[in-house]
Amino acid sequence: GEDVEQSLFLSVREGDSSVINCTYTDSSSTYLYWYKQEPGAGLQLLTYIFSNMDMKQDQRLTVLLNKKDKHLSLRIADTQTGDSAIYFCAESMQGGGNKLTFGTGTQLKVEL
Amino acid sequence: EAGVVQSPRYKIIEKKQPVAFWCNPISGHNTLYWYLQNLGQGPELLIRYENEEAVDDSQLPKDRFSAERLKGVDSTLKIQPAELGDSAVYLCASSLRGRDEQFFGPGTRLTVL
Numbered sequence: 001g002e003d004v005e006q007s008l009f010l011s012v013r014e015g016d017s018s019v020i021n022c023t024y025t026d027s028s029s030t031y032l033y034w035y036k037q038e039p040g041a042g043l044q045l046l047t048y049i050f051s052n053m054d055m056k057q058d059q060r061l062t063v064l065l066n067k068k069d070k071h072l073s074l075r076i077a078d079t080q081t082g083d084s085a086i087y088f089c090a091e092s093m094q095g096g097g098n099k100l101t102f103g104t105g106t107q108l109k110v111e112l
Numbered sequence: 113e114a115g116v117v118q119s120p121r122y123k124i125i126e127k128k129q130p131v132a133f134w135c136n137p138i139s140g141h142n143t144l145y146w147y148l149q150n151l152g153q154g155p156e157l158l159i160r161y162e163n164e165e166a167v168d169d170s171q172l173p174k175d176r177f178s179a180e181r182l183k184g185v186d187s188t189l190k191i192q193p194a195e196l197g198d199s200a201v202y203l204c205a206s207s208l209r210g211r212d213e214q215f216f217g218p219g220t221r222l223t224v225l
Contacts, residue, residue: 004154031212042116042203042216043155088154092212099168100214102154 004089004103011109018076020106022089025070029091032065033100034074037086046074046087076108084110114138116217118204124223130192133220137185137206144181145214146189147203155203161187162209191222199224 003025012018024032030051035043049056049063049072056063062075072089086107090100117136125131137144142163147155158177160168163184172179176195181187191198201221205214 033212035216040218042205042218044216045213048212090154099157099160100155102156104152105154 004091004101006087006089006103006106008104009107009109011111012079014079014081014110014112016079018074018079018083018108018110020074020076020087020089020108022072022074022103023070024072024089024091024101024103026091026093026101027067027070028093031092032063032072033090033092034061034063035088035090035102037088037105039085043088079108079110081110081112084108116204116206116215118202118217118220120220121218122221122223124225125194126225127196128193130190131194131222132188132190133202133204133222135187135189135204135217137187137204138215140208141206141215142184142209143207144187145205145207146179146187147205149201149203149219151200158189194222194224196224198222 005023033048034046036046037043047058047061054065060077064073086105088102088105090102092100119134144161146158149155159172159179161181164181179189201219203219204217207214
């Protein structure tokens, strides 16, 4: 079955790096995603990685994928107060807009 | 370009009453999704449409929930009758067929009293 797990809460100081972790159980996942949800808003896609990659960098965001351990992480460099939100990882079994299975979300709090 | 539009943003009803949510996807997006998000949880797919066809409704509780996308554009999700446990945020998303990025609306927060 599909199960995506995340730690519930992370607190960092402004300017530090944040690392949000995610584990998944389905080895047939083809795409893994990171979404950001601000209070009262829908989910915004931040980045995604194809399962045959082990790293992807996009400006302040770095995604690392360890397929052997089924572990995904999102690193945010130089974390800002505007990064405070809930971050969800999600997996899909196939590309092309198929079903996403989301984790429970990690609430990131950025302190001054 | 307008994003995914949902209405209402908030709805408070008493249990056993009916309720309906509306979603207008991004223009040109063939695929439309309805998700349920309980407090402190990630979204869970209720139903996925390709144009006007529901291609995955396996998670939709069909005894009380129904959905339609008659012309393959906007969609309505209905609950009748609502129960206390239906209190949640109902999210709509859309995507282009063959593309993985799903664009989410702001959601409708339902409170059942």
